[in-house]
Amino acid sequence: MKVVAAYLLAVLGGKASPSADDIKGILGSVGAECENDRIDLLLSEISGKDITELIASGREKLASVPSGGGGAVAMAASAGAGGAAAAPAAAESKKEEKVEEKEESDDVSFADTSFSFYVITLHDCPFGYGLQSL
Amino acid sequence: MSSIGELACTYAALILFDDGIAITAEKIAQLVKAANVPIESYWPGLFAKLAEKRNLEELIMNEEPKEESDDDMGFSLFD
Numbered sequence: 015m016k017v018v019a020a021y022l023l024a025v026l027g028g029k030a031s032p033s034a035d036d037i038k039g040i041l042g043s044v045g046a047e048c049e050n051d052r053i054d055l056l057l058s059e060i061s062g063k064d065i066t067e068l069i070a071s072g073r074e075k076l077a078s079v080p081s082g083g084g085g086a087v088a089m090a091a092s093a094g095a096g097g098a099a100a101a102p103a104a105a106e107s108k109k110e111e112k113v114e115e116k117e118e119s120d121d122v123s124f125a126d127t128s129f130s131f132y133v134i135t136l137h138d139c140p141f142g143y144g145l146q147s148l
Numbered sequence: 149m150s151s152i153g154e155l156a157c158t159y160a161a162l163i164l165f166d167d168g169i170a171i172t173a174e175k176i177a178q179l180v181k182a183a184n185v186p187i188e189s190y191w192p193g194l195f196a197k198l199a200e201k202r203n204l205e206e207l208i209m210n211e212e213p214k215e216e217s218d219d220d221m222g223f224s225l226f227d
Contacts, residue, residue, distance in 0.1 A: 015162060015166045016162065016163040016166035017160040019160075019162040019163045019166070020159070020163055020183070021204065022155075022159050023156055023159040023160065023180070023183040023185065024184075025158050026152055026155060026159070026183065026185045027156075027183040027184035027185040028184060028185075029184075036183075039182055040163075040179060040182045042176050042182075043178050043179055043182035044163070044164065044169055044175050044179055044182075045169070046163055046164070046166070046167040046169060073219060086164070090153050107157050118189070124208075127203065135210065
């Protein structure tokens, strides 16, 4: 999950296409560990795609997922973005596999969907609402 | 929706949360600085305070449509 967050953070910082080094730099600044595989996988999934598009398309798909599953999908999506594309997701938990089976979209678009779901979750994270209650 | 500063701090908080690192204002500021994002100076403090008050995991997992309840804003994804 943090890899995507670091990526998006780099994009906010003005880099249209963050590199693996950018992501490592960001994660490293607070001592967060980063797995090169994850970073490379994310970058290869994203390359050539417009992040705004991904978010928009993910938003539509998210709307069609029942809300109960939404949370689980979002969390699994973070693992899913790493695991789904590299099919044998041995390192990830079984929970992710169960959600993958429930998911109806085909495998080809699952990685897109997962990432989009995940990005939506980040963007719609209701921090704004939380802040109002401070 | 969210301002850049808010978004940046959100991402920073998520990164810290993911690695179980304490979500403090300094760390958030460090992350945002490493990413070269200009933010207003009050954001990291606000987010650190929020992280103290609210369980981030709940915030992430609970995206239910807003119910017609009167309490405390609720956490709604769809307005």
